[in-house]
Amino acid sequence: MVRELKITPIKNGTVIDHIGNGLSLEVLRIIGVGELDKDSTVSVALHVRSQKIGWKDIVKVENMELSPRKVNAIALIAPTATISIIRDFKVLEKRPVDLPDRIVGILKCPNPGCITNQNEPVESEFDVARRRPVVLRCAYCDRAVDEFLSHLA
Template sequence: MNDGEMKLRVTPIGNGTVIDHIPAGQALNVLKILGIDRTTQATISLLMNVSSRRSGRKDIVKVEDRELKEEEVNKISLIAPGATINIIRDRRVVDKYTVDMPDLIVGVLRCPNPSCISNTNEPINSRFIVKSKNPVILRCVYCEQAIAENIADYLI
């Protein structure tokens, strides 16, 4: 697919957020982490398996009329560490950055340890400390169980 075909497929958005360079197949998980589901009022475009010069194939998510905040979008670094965020105003890119993994991940992942207190009905969010960003190693604040692989499997 050349750039011309690409443009026919997805029109640029006027205002909002474009999340680019998502690893192919992870776009739905990105929406999940951002808490964007069927209740959303925003117009969402979702492209999967788009050809990319950088990584072969990639996914793209566009959220219209909503500028996602850096701390909320940084959570997607768990599954899309190289994703880039473009903030669009009046069809112009006004801000562009690569997601950066926060030091603490709150309420995004379920602890894999079934005996962990965070998997009960206590009034708390799961909390993971990022021990290492590359490779990703997370540690549950409560039971100290580590997560290092298949992170998407633990998305709440």
Template sequence: MRELKITPIKNGTVIDHIGNGLALEVLRIIGVRELDRDSTVSVALHVRSQKIGWKDIVKVENMELSPRNVNAIALIAPTATIAIIRDFKVQEKRAVDLPDRIGGVLKCPNPSCITNQHEPVESEFEVARRRPVVLRCTYCERLVDEFLPNLA
């Protein structure tokens, strides 16, 4: 079967190879509501992929991802690739990757953690395990392996 193509974008970002069903979470992370009114956002759900079976794709015009958003995407969609499009061409493409420390992306699920005490302390986690990802809060050492409910 021939793949149905989405209209090409001139400038923007393509987030490809998103695990099946996770595109809506990716949209939540990048906050598409705040996008400029002239930007088209295309979402393809359940697309056949050679690499990962089924995948989702998100294409956003006129937007580049902040490092914080890349980290959040790496947590919930670790197979994703990010391509920067300039003048209709792929300028740069890379897999998302998780740094050893992740600040400000997730809330610590421990209610007694200092990062939840109205102190001006930003949350920070270190990677305790990579496959599958487990994070450890730098402050209270709580282990976190579920990210969607804890996105800040």
């Protein structure tokens, strides 16, 4: 018998699929679900069997599109994720998240002495030093960052 998790289809919105097992709660934090319209449904499935990555999480949000900044933040913690835009119940567009070579303005530098933490009009900026696992390096003070959740700006 095939048992399947049924999530109500959405008419318009965004599906974030192939999120690493158990990471959807962090994705919800990045999306900022608390600030969403309370009549937009958010469905979350944790620990779903996946052909591609073994186990995965899925997040489906009605009536919302992700800013490029949020897509980049999701790419940092869930590099296997795919993002689908749903319009009128159909998949309008599906793409993998993509970690750019440079991350601007998403993370705070953990170095308190860094110029980006001095009330100067300087936006944080990190170069991707390694991809799997991801390690970033501050473009201003060279501090390495490999733990992102507590540094999301």
